[in-house]
Amino acid sequence: MPVGTLPARNASAGRPPTVRSIWLLVLRLVRENPGWSYRRVHSELLALGIKVAPATGGEILNDAGVDPAPERSATTWAGFLRSQAEALPACAFLETVTLTGARMYVLAVISAPDRL
Template sequence: MDREIRDLIRQMNSANPLWGAPRIHGELLKLGIEVSQATVAKYMMRRRGAPSPTWRSFLRNQAEGIAAIDMFVVASASFRLLYVMIILGHARRELVRTAVTEHPTAAWLSRQVTEAFPWDTAPRYLLRDRDASYGSYFSSRVKAMDITEVITAPRSPWQNAFVERVIGSIRRECLDHILVFNERHLHRVLFSYVDYYHRSRTHLSLDKDCPDPRPIMPRRIGKVIAIPKVGGLHHRYERLAA
């Protein structure tokens, strides 16, 4: 193993303390560095703590026609509760839409679905939980778009596993490390994270590629540079031509 590669693994590990061996391995593959994930783990700095959970496969055969919607709560610095709505496409784990509000009414949620899916791009199925915010108005709008609602059982978040995993990633990789001041600030933070999520973050379920595929950069192009993302919480690594 070249010293340059060992140093790069440790540099990525130091600059991105939230990353594990799979994420660093994915970045190295995008830089044209062919090493095994076990080798990456060998040269990482040792930290205490439990390993990240694996991403369980869920409804894989019908992923193209499935989307999921869910909400989670973020407390601002002034202790106001802000509700974040996300719509996730299962095919390539893309965040189709994110939105923030203080009052998640059925009419507001319906409008988010309409704007997320123009009439000719609507998925066949939409997974959601039993939150009372959706209501009959939301169900009528979804039905008019020829989307079949799949409602999970009570207290069974594992039945909507993909979107729950994304919410966990947003919290662990972004919001748990940022103090949110207000709704506008939360919009900006989410916009920055979604851009990183789509264009830079490698995903285990996508063979360590991004929702927007990243090209592999051969080693002959030049040296490796780090590009800060999400305010420096994460980095994207590319090769810069000499």
């Protein structure tokens, strides 16, 4: 082999492609658990006995166009209140000033007796 040339690359060398069932499983886990990062997905795959590289989940999510966990799981205030509506049937937020001039903020929550 002449100096400065590289040997021919073996076509079968390198990491094998990720099978479709793992792709679908990763996307399903993230869809059902939007707060999970690719690292958490990797841990869950290991718990299921699926051995993949730690970055495989991140690559799958990136290739599928799925945003990183903090952007996926951002909950709006309205969404939070909707999810807690059964536990917090009535609440009020008010501001008051004491006789000394101190400003106080009060959150009053009223719940039905059977939910205490």
